[in-house]
Amino acid sequence: MGQIFDPSNWEWITSGNNLSFIFEGFLINLQIAIVAMAFALIFGLVLALGSISKARPLRAVSRMWVDVWRNLPLIFILLGFGLALPGSIYSFWEDNVPAFLPSAYQNGRIVAAVLGLVVYNSAVMAEIMRAGIVSLERGQGDAAAALGMTHRQSLRLVILPQGLRRMVPATVSQLITLNKDTTLVSILAIREVVRHARTITNANPFTPDFVKGPPLQVYLVVGLMFIIVNLLLSRLSTRLEIKQRRESGVKIESVTGLEDQIAV
C-alpha cells in the first residue's frame, strides 16, 4: 500500500505538462459524451415513437433494432464500426476536418467512434423513453381521446410531456454511463484520456526532464477525474428532480429501477 503514496511515484504529476496533458484528454471524452448523447436523444425518441407506433411493421422493426443493439457489448460495436466503415469515409473526414480541432478529431476513426456510441445509446435511450411513455396510465390516452384529440395530438400534448419528464433521472444516469463508456473508444486509437495516460506511462525520449508516470498512479488520477464529474452529474440530477417537484407542486413519478436495468 505504501507504494501508492510514495512521493517518488507522484513526481510525474508536476513534471512537464503531464497533468494538463491528461486533462486535455479528459475534455475530449466529455465532448464526445455530450455530442453522442445529443444525437442519441434525437434518434432515441424516433426509435421510441417507432416502437409504440400503431403500424405493426414499423413497431416490429423498431423493437428489433432496439433489442439487438442494446444487447451487444458497446466495445464490440465500436470495434465493428471501426472495421466496417469504408476507408473513404475516414479519408473524407481527415481531409475536411478543421485544423484547429484537437488531434483526437483529426483521426477519421472518430466518425466510427461517435457512430457506434450513438447507435448503442440511441437504442438504450429508446428503451428508457418507451418505458417512460408506457408507464403512463392508459387512462391518460383514453382521456385525451375522449376530449376529441387525435392520436398524434394526445401523444404530443399529453403523453410525451409527462412520459419524458419521468425519464429525466434515468437519462442522467445513462449520461454518466456514456461518460464512462467514452474511454472505450481508445480501442480505435483515438487520442483521448486513456491514450494520453498510456503516453505518460511510456518513457518519452524527446523531453529530457520528462518523468515517466507509474501506471497505477496515472490511471488513478484518470479515474478520479471521472468520479468527480460523475458525482457532480448525479448531484445535479437529484437537484433537478427536487426543483421540478417543487415547481409543479406534484410529485413526479420517475421510472424507478430503470437506471439499474439499463445503466452500467
Added chain:
Amino acid sequence: MGDYWNVLRNNFPEIASGFLMTCRIVAVAFLIAMGVGIFVGALRAAPSKMLNRIGLVYVEFFRNIPLLVLIYIVFYGVNQADIVSLDRFVAGALCLGLYTAAYIAEAVRSGVFTVGRGQMDAALSLGLTQREALQKVVLPQAVRTVIPPIGSLIIAMTKNSAILGGALGVNDILHRTRQIYNDNFKFAETFLWATLAYLILTVSVTIIVRKLETRLAIRR
C-alpha cells in the same frame, strides 16, 4: 451464404473457445459481484452510520469509475507493486465483479427499503422475534423485488465482459473475433457469428431471470 458457413467451419474451435471463455468470465465475476454486492448492500442498509458511510464510498467509487480505467489500475497497479503477479483473467474478472457489485449493492439496498417499515412492526407485534421477522417476512419480499434489477445487471455485466478481451487480450469472444478477422479480413462473415454469440448469451440470461421471476412470484 456459403462464405458465412465457411468462416464458421474454419474457425469453429476458436469461436467456441471464445464463447466458453466469456462464459467463464461471467461466471467468476457473477460470484464475486453477488458476494461483495450483497455484503456492501447490507452495509448500506445497516443502522450504523459508519458502516453506511463505508458502503457509500465503495458504491460511489466503483459506480463512477470507467471499468476500463479500473482494469488498468488493478492490472498494472498490482503488477507494478511486484509482490504478486496477477493473471489477466483473474485481474479482469475481479474488476468486473467488483464493479458490478456496486450496482448490485444499490439494488439490494433499495430492495430492502421497499419492504415497508410497517411489515417489520406487524411481524414483531405478532410475536415473531427480530430474526424470525427478518427471515420470514422481510427477506422473502426483498428477494423478489431485487431479482429483476439484478437480472438486468447480470446482462450488463455479460456485455461488459467484452472489455476484458478488448483491453487485456483475454481470449473471449471479442478477442477471438478480432484475431479471426485479422486472418481473413472478412468483416460481415466474422462479425455475424460473434454478434449471434453475444445475443445468445444476453438473451439466455434474460430468459433465466424471467423464469426465476415467475417461479418465485406470489399469487395475490
